[in-house]
Amino acid sequence: MTRAKAESAGGEQTSLIGKDKAFAVLCEESLGSAEPLSLEEQFIEAVLKWLRSWFDDKESAELRTMAPCVFVFAGDEEPVKVLPDLKSAPSFKSSTDASLSGHVHVSALQMRKVVRKKVGFSDVSEAVSWMHDNGLQTYTCIAVSLKAREALILRQGVDPDDCSKVAFAEKNSSVFDFSQVPALLDDFHNRHTKTHLGHCRIWAKASERVLKQLPEQQIQGSLLSFFEFTVRPHVMVDEEIATYKGRCDVRLARWKRLTDDPDTGVFEVCYLELKVLYPKKSAIWNQEWALSGIQQLLDYREAKPAPGPSYLCCYDGRLADADIPAVEKRAKEVGVFSKRFFLQTPKCKGVS
Amino acid sequence: MRNEPDLPREHVRAWLLILVGASSTAGLTPLPVQLFHRMVFLSNSLAQLYETQPPAELVLKQDRGPYYPQAEFELERLAIQGLVNMTDMRWTEGAERQMEASFSLSSAGLSCVRRLVAKSSWCASVHSFLIDLAAAVAHVDEGYEVSTADRDLTYSQPGIQDRAVISFRSWGERLSQRATEEIASLSPPGCEPSRQHQLRLYLKYLERLAA
Numbered sequence: 001m002t003r004a005k006a007e008s009a010g011g012e013q014t015s016l017i018g019k020d021k022a023f024a025v026l027c028e029e030s031l032g033s034a035e036p037l038s039l040e041e042q043f044i045e046a047v048l049k050w051l052r053s054w055f056d057d058k059e060s061a062e063l064r065t066m067a068p069c070v071f072v073f074a075g076d077e078e079p080v081k082v083l084p085d086l087k088s089a090p091s092f093k094s095s096t097d098a099s100l101s102g103h104v105h106v107s108a109l110q111m112r113k114v115v116r117k118k119v120g121f122s123d124v125s126e127a128v129s130w131m132h133d134n135g136l137q138t139y140t141c142i143a144v145s146l147k148a149r150e151a152l153i154l155r156q157g158v159d160p161d162d163c164s165k166v167a168f169a170e171k172n173s174s175v176f177d178f179s180q181v182p183a184l185l186d187d188f189h190n191r192h193t194k195t196h197l198g199h200c201r202i203w204a205k206a207s208e209r210v211l212k213q214l215p216e217q218q219i220q221g222s223l224l225s226f227f228e229f230t231v232r233p234h235v236m237v238d239e240e241i242a243t244y245k246g247r248c249d250v251r252l253a254r255w256k257r258l259t260d261d262p263d264t265g266v267f268e269v270c271y272l273e274l275k276v277l278y279p280k281k282s283a284i285w286n287q288e289w290a291l292s293g294i295q296q297l298l299d300y301r302e303a304k305p306a307p308g309p310s311y312l313c314c315y316d317g318r319l320a321d322a323d324i325p326a327v328e329k330r331a332k333e334v335g336v337f338s339k340r341f342f343l344q345t346p347k348c349k350g351v352s
Numbered sequence: 353m354r355n356e357p358d359l360p361r362e363h364v365r366a367w368l369l370i371l372v373g374a375s376s377t378a379g380l381t382p383l384p385v386q387l388f389h390r391m392v393f394l395s396n397s398l399a400q401l402y403e404t405q406p407p408a409e410l411v412l413k414q415d416r417g418p419y420y421p422q423a424e425f426e427l428e429r430l431a432i433q434g435l436v437n438m439t440d441m442r443w444t445e446g447a448e449r450q451m452e453a454s455f456s457l458s459s460a461g462l463s464c465v466r467r468l469v470a471k472s473s474w475c476a477s478v479h480s481f482l483i484d485l486a487a488a489v490a491h492v493d494e495g496y497e498v499s500t501a502d503r504d505l506t507y508s509q510p511g512i513q514d515r516a517v518i519s520f521r522s523w524g525e526r527l528s529q530r531a532t533e534e535i536a537s538l539s540p541p542g543c544e545p546s547r548q549h550q551l552r553l554y555l556k557y558l559e560r561l562a563a
Contacts, residue, residue, distance in 0.1 A: 015534065016505055016527055016530055016531040016534055017505075017531050017534050017535055017557065018561075019538070021557060021560045021561065022534075022535045022538055022553075022557055023538065024560065025535070025553055025556045025557045025560060026535070026538060026539070026553065028556065029549075029552060029553055029556055035546060036484070036546045036547070036548035036549075037548065039377065039483065039487075042487060075377065076373060076376065076377045076462060076465070076466070077462070078376070078456075079379075091494075093494065094493075094494065107379065108376070108377060108378060108379025108490070109377060109378045109379055109486075109487050109490055110378065110379060110487065110490040110491055111379075112378065112379025112380070112490050112494070113379040255539075265538075267539075
């Protein structure tokens, strides 16, 4: 036996990697999340990614007759031991023609070692009850309505009423770019903030148009989750990136490979600053508040220069649904996109 | 090659048990002995990324892949203790007949791992590294884990003969760690991937090399 030393041990400056392959990996895997993901979040990410490609392969007509299905993360247990009568489903992950209808699937991380059995559920609510009856509330589970293209994420130990919901859009073959952000913001508003019945609960008393404390934080949390599920893995989503000019609410960073030079890429960054306009504050106060958001965006751009758009997102809790001309004018002058989303409280008097 | 590990023997046993547990959580078990040695190697060569002292900072290069006789001995010992299950035992064909088997965590082994991680901060930090490593290996397409690990930059560096011992004690010799960090450095300032994601990127990079 001989003892050998690394040839390049002294060559600290020498590149060890093939940049082309490394960029290809970065392109495929993106930058990941800013913080390490828990095992449960890794499981959720893998299942949602797999489901996206599964849905992409299916026509809506095929889905209409399918019953809901369930995915369960076995954690550190052997998947086969989680429920009785589970049968191995070899190569499940690599197939897109797998029959999901009515099945309960239990697996390890990355959807490895899938075992399953057919139960048959009439709707998602029945699937959630079944999971509860079978002691699965101590596991992280995903209940999927194939018909509605929706998944309910039930994290271990979290009340089912507080579960997150993910919708799978119809197949979109285009690669994500920041031009899709306005439509995503509209979609988020429609689902989460448009009415007091949306997923994002920001009203303390909607009938009197009283907002909860720190509504921006509520919206920021929901918006980050929304982007996590809609733009990842193509885009890195993070929050409140501190620069010496302050903190930004949402940042989307995307690596774009240059077609004419595959060894080189450019990072684009989209900043979003969220401002809630308050019903009980004066018109001048709300105007200055929104204008301060534009200045913050300019400051981030100055502190961390990168190509990409900046969005001021005003969630409008005022009584009247009307643009603020000074804000629109300033945004236009400095190249910031201004979006205003009126928060509706239909039964509230005095709202126009 | 030295038989004495860099860490005390009890720590090495705990490391191996946690490694089998992490492989189980990532769905890699039953772990064939070939993959076991590669998991041990990757855990040794990448541990410093998590500022963790691994059981060994060297590997014996063999035509059948990275090989740690001491680790295999310790694993078989854990099997005899009832903490690890040994299945699919068989003898290989050819002149140098060797016993091969697959390994997975027993119920007693799972309880032991849970207890170690709950009671020892060293075990908890090793567990967090080994879980991330096993998850990164599980992210490689099924069936390509062994060929991917064999392309590791420390192990497959040119000019090293079979039956040689490759050391990675110094930073200059830690090509796996340096390559992982170099891939991460392609990200822009402020967008650096987490260590967990760095491992995943490195394994996917090796998978591309092996393709």
